[in-house]
Amino acid sequence: MLEELKKIEQQALAALKGIEDEAALESWRVAHLGRSSPLMEAFKSLGKLSKEERPAVGQRANQVKLALEAALEERAEALKQAALSASLASERLDVTLPGRALPRGGLHPVTQTLRRITAIFAQMGFQVYRSRDVETDEYNFQLLNFPPHHPARDMQDTFHTTVPDVLLRTHTSPGQIHAMREYAPEPIRVILPGMCYRYEQINTRSEIQFTQVEGLAVGKNITFGDLKGTLADFARRFFGPQVRSRFRASYFPFTEPSAEMDIECFVCGGEGCSVCKGTGWLEILGSGMVHPTVLRNGGYDPEIYTGFAFGMGPERLTMLWYRIEDIRYFWQNDLRFLEQF
Ligand SMILES: [Zn+2]
Numbered sequence: 001m002l003e004e005l006k007k008i009e010q011q012a013l014a015a016l017k018g019i020e021d022e023a024a025l026e027s028w029r030v031a032h033l034g035r036s037s038p039l040m041e042a043f044k045s046l047g048k049l050s051k052e053e054r055p056a057v058g059q060r061a062n063q064v065k066l067a068l069e070a071a072l073e074e075r076a077e078a079l080k081q082a083a084l085s086a087s088l089a090s091e092r093l094d095v096t097l098p099g100r101a102l103p104r105g106g107l108h109p110v111t112q113t114l115r116r117i118t119a120i121f122a123q124m125g126f127q128v129y130r131s132r133d134v135e136t137d138e139y140n141f142q143l144l145n146f147p148p149h150h151p152a153r154d155m156q157d158t159f160h161t162t163v164p165d166v167l168l169r170t171h172t173s174p175g176q177i178h179a180m181r182e183y184a185p186e187p188i189r190v191i192l193p194g195m196c197y198r199y200e201q202i203n204t205r206s207e208i209q210f211t212q213v214e215g216l217a218v219g220k221n222i223t224f225g226d227l228k229g230t231l232a233d234f235a236r237r238f239f240g241p242q243v244r245s246r247f248r249a250s251y252f253p254f255t256e257p258s259a260e261m262d263i264e265c266f267v268c269g270g271e272g273c274s275v276c277k278g279t280g281w282l283e284i285l286g287s288g289m290v291h292p293t294v295l296r297n298g299g300y301d302p303e304i305y306t307g308f309a310f311g312m313g314p315e316r317l318t319m320l321w322y323r324i325e326d327i328r329y330f331w332q333n334d335l336r337f338l339e340q341f
Contacts, residue, residue, distance in 0.1 A: 001042070001049065001057045008038045009064045016075055025076060033068055109322065109341040110211055110330055113314040114193055117213050120237045121191045124230065126215065129190035131175035133197070137165040139174035143297040144254040152253045157199040159208075168197035172214035173254060176290075176309060179216060180298025187219030188307070193314075204326040211314045218290065218300060218307030224257070227287055227308035235263050235284065238317070244270075246281065255288025255309055267323070275323060282320055285312035 012032040019025050031037060042061050046054055107115070118128060137148075146153055156170035175192035192214040200206045217226065228247060235245045243266060247259040262283050265276035272278040287310035292302035300307075315327055322341075329337045 001053065002060055005039075005042060005057070005060050005064050008032075008042065009067060012039075012068050013071055016071055019075060020079070022076075022079060025072070025079060029072055033065070033072065039064060039068070106338070106341065108330070108338065109318050110314050112341060113318045113321070114211060114213065116238065117234075117312070117314060117317075118191065118193065120234055121215065123237075124189075124233070126189045126191045126217075129175060129179045129192050130194065131172075131178045131192060133169055133195055134161070135167060135169040135174045137167060139177055140167060140169050140171075143177045143294070144173050145291050145293045145297075146253050150253060152251075159197050159199050169194075170198050171196050172212040172311065173309075175214060176216045176254070176294070177298055180218060180295070180300060183218075184299030185301075185305070187217075189217045189219075191215045202328065204328065207315070207327050207331065209331075210327075212311055213314060214309065214311045216290070216307060216309045218295070218298070218305055220305060222306045222308060224289055224308070227259075227289065227310070230308075231261055231285065231287060231310060235261070239263055239266050239321075247287075250286060250288075252286060252288055254291050254294045256291045258286065258288035261285050261287060261310075266320075275320070284317060284320070285310050287311075 012028075015032070016028055019028055032039065034040065039061065042057075046058055046061070049057055122128075140158075141150070141153060142148070158170050159168040161167060172192045172194050175190075175194070179188055179190050179192070193211065195209055196212050197209050198206075200208055202208060215230075217230070232245045235243050244264040246262050246264075248262065250258045250260040252258045260283055262281040264270045265273060265280050265282050267273050267275040268280065270280040272280050276282050287308065290307035290309050295302040295305060295307065315330060318324065318330075319327065
């Protein structure tokens with residue numbers, strides 16, 4: 001019987017050596033440790049042995065069982081490790097490879113300029129006030145002191161709609177009337193950014209649609225000195241702390257007095273170059289004290305309140321800043337142009 005157990009053990013261990021996968025290992029377990037395996041049969045036959053033989057055979061049978069179980073466990077662990085190494089080798093992941101870049105959009109250069117302008121005026125306490133792109137003749141012109149047939153209307157060729165007196169705004173100035181009528185008689189400090197439309201010949205310097213940023217401050221004791229200080233400060237914050245500015249008398253129907261503001265050419269420093277056409281100065285905006293008629297139209301008594309207003313073109317500022325020669329690039333959607341910003 002002891003010989004028999006030795007044979008069972010040897011055969012089982014020999015069979016285990018050739019096993020290379022889990023399914024085969026399970027079959028081995030059934031064959032050598034299962035209920036009808038030779039070893040279990042040996043246990044069952046213990047009862048037929050004599051009292052003298054039984055302890056020694058029983059002990060040996062237990063040893064064989066423990067030995068086979070230990071061998072099984074060892075083999076299972078070895079197979080598990082082999083499977084892990086195989087999967088590591090076949091599914092190798094190189095964590096040092098750079099990731100796949102996602103295509104990233106960017107802000108349009110004029111939007112970037114608009115945001116810079118907005119941020120600067122926000123620091124000075126101006127709020128953004130938005131108003132509609134489609135306006136009436138009354139708001140776009142009449143309330144801003146452009147009566148019908150006023151010659152200043154010739155400067156702003158207009159897109160009219162099929163509805164009489166409804167048009168696409170030619171400037172952001174009608175927003176001044178909307179803001180004043182909303183806030184009067186409270187003091188106002190707003191900027192009015194937005195798209196404007198003019199029926200113009202498209203060329204390197206003019207487009208049929210463009211953005212403007214209008215500014216308006218209304219209150220008591222607002223003077224031309226406030227206008228100059230605010231706009232000179234804006235120019236320094238936008239173009240650099242050393243930039244000098246100057247005001248030239250001008251004419252707009254909705255301001256009196258009116259002035260255009262130039263900054264010293266930041267390309268040549270005032271020496272004269274092709275960007276400033278040899279003058280040393282660049283025109284950047286129009287401005288003036290709000291005309292008493294416009295104040296009255298907005299709901300403010302011009303005997304008590306005064307104000308200043310200004311307007312500038314983000315396209316023009318962007319062109320000056322980046323020395324872009326042709327305004328038409330802004331609407332061509334050419335990525336070779338847009339990706340530079
Ligand atoms: Zn210059």
